[in-house]
Amino acid sequence: MEIPAIVGAGLVVIGAGIGIGRIGGSAMDAIARQPEATGKIQTAMLIAAALIEGIGFAALFAV
Amino acid sequence: MRRKISLKPITLFLLLITFVSFGQEGHGDGEQKTDLKTEIKEYIQHHLQDSYDFSLTSYTKDSGEHVYVGFPLPVILWDNGLKVFSSSKFHHGESVAEVDGNFYKVHHAKIYKVDGVHGEIIEDDSHHATNEKPLDFSITKNVFLIMMVLSMMFIMFRRMASGYQKNGGMPKGLGRILEPIVLYVRDDIAKPNIGEKHYKKYMSYLLTVFFFVWIVNLFGLTPIGINVTNNIAITFCLAMITYFITTFSGNKNYWKHIFWMPGVPVPMKIILAPIELLGTIIKPFSLMIRLYANITAGHIVLMSIIGMMFVFHNWIGSSLSFVLAFVLGLLELLVAALQAYIFTVLSALYFGMAVEEHDHDEAH
Numbered sequence: 001m002e003i004p005a006i007v008g009a010g011l012v013v014i015g016a017g018i019g020i021g022r023i024g025g026s027a028m029d030a031i032a033r034q035p036e037a038t039g040k041i042q043t044a045m046l047i048a049a050a051l052i053e054g055i056g057f058a059a060l061f062a063v
Numbered sequence: 064m065r066r067k068i069s070l071k072p073i074t075l076f077l078l079l080i081t082f083v084s085f086g087q088e089g090h091g092d093g094e095q096k097t098d099l100k101t102e103i104k105e106y107i108q109h110h111l112q113d114s115y116d117f118s119l120t121s122y123t124k125d126s127g128e129h130v131y132v133g134f135p136l137p138v139i140l141w142d143n144g145l146k147v148f149s150s151s152k153f154h155h156g157e158s159v160a161e162v163d164g165n166f167y168k169v170h171h172a173k174i175y176k177v178d179g180v181h182g183e184i185i186e187d188d189s190h191h192a193t194n195e196k197p198l199d200f201s202i203t204k205n206v207f208l209i210m211m212v213l214s215m216m217f218i219m220f221r222r223m224a225s226g227y228q229k230n231g232g233m234p235k236g237l238g239r240i241l242e243p244i245v246l247y248v249r250d251d252i253a254k255p256n257i258g259e260k261h262y263k264k265y266m267s268y269l270l271t272v273f274f275f276v277w278i279v280n281l282f283g284l285t286p287i288g289i290n291v292t293n294n295i296a297i298t299f300c301l302a303m304i305t306y307f308i309t310t311f312s313g314n315k316n317y318w319k320h321i322f323w324m325p326g327v328p329v330p331m332k333i334i335l336a337p338i339e340l341l342g343t344i345i346k347p348f349s350l351m352i353r354l355y356a357n358i359t360a361g362h363i364v365l366m367s368i369i370g371m372m373f374v375f376h377n378w379i380g381s382s383l384s385f386v387l388a389f390v391l392g393l394l395e396l397l398v399a400a401l402q403a404y405i406f407t408v409l410s411a412l413y414f415g416m417a418v419e420e421h422d423h424d425e426a427h
Contacts, residue, residue, distance in 0.1 A: 043255075050405045054349050057352065058356075060356070
């Protein structure tokens with residue numbers, strides 16, 4: 001049985017979603033612990049999320 | 064205060080009326096439904112493409128005449144000599160343009176040379192046109208918007224700068240809105256990533272790229288509907304500028320970390336060198352893909368959901384799509400700023416890597 005490419009893209013998007021969710025959750029924890037470092041944490045969070053997002057888009061465009 | 068509250072039910076009523084009328088429009092047979100879907104698909108395709116004329120909208124009159132609202136832009140071709148003519152000669156891609164005995168036709172938003180007035184585009188098996196393609200330097204919709212944004216930014220920031228000189232360093236007018244953003248780019252993007260010592264050299268590029276990407280993204284969300292950053296050629300050029308600045312400002316340490324990574328055993332150094340070298344190209348490549356893909360995907364999703372308002376035949380589905388489109392529109396506003404921010408931060412990060420100085424030992 002052949003698995004269509006779109007299923008693979010869906011799996012990648014699930015993975016990317018979990019990844020970005022974990023980054024966001026961890027950033028929340030970190031901000032709750034050290035509210036004074038909010039700015040730095042947010043920057044690092046956005047950069048990491050952007051890197052994962054790139055993988056998600058690569059999968060979408062491969063379909 | 065009371066007036067404000069009484070407006071709410073009226074607004075809601077008007078909204079519902081709109082949806083009910085939309086819903087009634089599509090009470091045709093199944094064939095009409097698929098037609099609507101293909102029409103929406105074509106519209107999205109058209110929206111994402113660059114075009115030779117600046118068209119805001121088009122509609123069909125009762126008499127069957129197709130009316131376009133907009134204006135033509137100049138077409139500049141190099142085909143055994145410079146050829147300049149107005150894109151109105153194409154009649155919105157519907158007819159062949161004749162210039163100095165040569166015939167040109169628009170096919171999938173690109174200009175091809177054809178034999179005569181009734182010349183056809185010849186396609187091969189994989190649906191690629193085999194016709195000759197002249198070198199194209201046309202002022203297309205995207206080029207037009209880039210020029211517009213650049214001149215707008217130039218006037219805006221020149222006036223701001225002269226305002227600061229006249230007022231003795233006090234911002235006024237637009238400067239009051241933009242000063243915090245400029246300071247944010249300097250203090251939170253450039254300084255921490257590049258470092259106090261070198262950041263000044265890169266500020267002009269970082270500010271330009273930040274405001275350019277941001278304004279262009281915002282223009283993509285207006286009803287003018289010109290979407291520049293979903294053209295991969297443009298994000299490619301932006302990424303190339305970042306790549307060149309990084310490469311040419313790289314100091315001794317930067318190249319040492321690429322070709323002969325300090326602090327690791329020699330066999331590992333040999334393995335790491337090609338990986339690091341590839342990394343220098345992957346970095347701008349990911350910049351290009353990220354901006355392009357984010358904006359393209361955002362627009363496809365947003366327009367599909369707007370299209371769904373017309374596909375649904377009941378007012379529940381349509382109003383749900385409307386709410387979804389509204390929320391997504393707000394999200395796109397955020398994404399427009401976020402992508403400009405990410406592009407600037409990552410560019411600053413790469414510049415920072417290039418100019419970083421290592422005073423300490425090679426133990427890391």
